[in-house]
Amino acid sequence: MNIAIIIAGGSGHRMGQDIPKQFINVYDKPVLIYTLEGFQRHPQIDAIEVVCIDGWHDIVWAYAKQFNITKLKWIVSGGDTGQESIRNGVFNLEENCGNDDIVIIHDGIRPLVDETVLSDVIVKCQQYGSAVTSLPYNEQIFVADDEISTVKYIPRENLRRVSTPQAYKFGKLLWAYHEAYKKGVGIYGSSYTNTMMVELGERLYFAAGSDKNIKLTTKDDLEMFKAYLKADKNNWLK
Numbered sequence: 598m599n600i601a602i603i604i605a606g607g608s609g610h611r612m613g614q615d616i617p618k619q620f621i622n623v624y625d626k627p628v629l630i631y632t633l634e635g636f637q638r639h640p641q642i643d644a645i646e647v648v649c650i651d652g653w654h655d656i657v658w659a660y661a662k663q664f665n666i667t668k669l670k671w672i673v674s675g676g677d678t679g680q681e682s683i684r685n686g687v688f689n690l691e692e693n694c695g696n697d698d699i700v701i702i703h704d705g706i707r708p709l710v711d712e713t714v715l716s717d718v719i720v721k722c723q724q725y726g727s728a729v730t731s732l733p734y735n736e737q738i739f740v741a742d743d744e745i746s747t748v749k750y751i752p753r754e755n756l757r758r759v760s761t762p763q764a765y766k767f768g769k770l771l772w773a774y775h776e777a778y779k780k781g782v783g784i785y786g787s788s789y790t791n792t793m794m795v796e797l798g799e800r801l802y803f804a805a806g807s808d809k810n811i812k813l814t815t816k817d818d819l820e821m822f823k824a825y826l827k828a829d830k831n832n833w834l835k
Contacts, residue, residue: 601703759801
């Protein structure tokens with residue numbers, strides 16, 4: 598079984614809107630629904646869990662009914678951090694998943710998840726036990742020596758941009774979150790499942806990525822998303 602955990606627990610202050618950014622309407626549809634539709638359409642996704650801000654659960658259920666997101670099975674309250682939200686989602690699945698089931702974690706504010714990317718994440722996870730969406734890094738990266746200068750760079754051939762979706766066998770994922778919170782490893786700051794896994798000594802495997810898989814953090818990101826929808830609507834959007 599392949600289960601998607603969609604993380605929609607953030608408040609989105611940087612967007613500067615009155616409601617969380619995952620619920621902003623774009624062409625009469627909430628951002629979160631665009632994200633859920635990508636998983637709803639994919640034939641290998643069996644069930645969806647949304648980790649959501651308290652007070653918005655009933656709204657998500659209502660949107661799911663309105664937009665025919667029939668694979669949505671659970672809504673779980675988020676935590677104070679992204680890691681706590683993912684942990685809540687993982688722990689909620691403990692009675693519903695076997696060790697070899699695949700759990701795909703994805704940001705609710707990445708609404709342009711590509712079907713081929715999602716397929717490759719699932720295939721790679723089946724093969725290796727983990728899979729993280731990745732792309733080569735095409736810019737030069739320099740390490741700051743002080744506030745105004747540098748004397749060191751990191752060869753970009755050694756770098757990968759990693760985001761979501763990312764997938765893990767459930768048994769390993771459940772172990773990792775119990776272990777990380779017991780030891781206080783990989784759970785602070787901007788930590789995510791992938792960084793936590795590495796801090797716990799696990800090897801991650803790369804899967805395909807897409808430049809279109811943008812994260813909606815600012816108003817400029819939202820405008821880019823709208824542009825993608827208009828440009829590609831005839832090709833991929835229902």
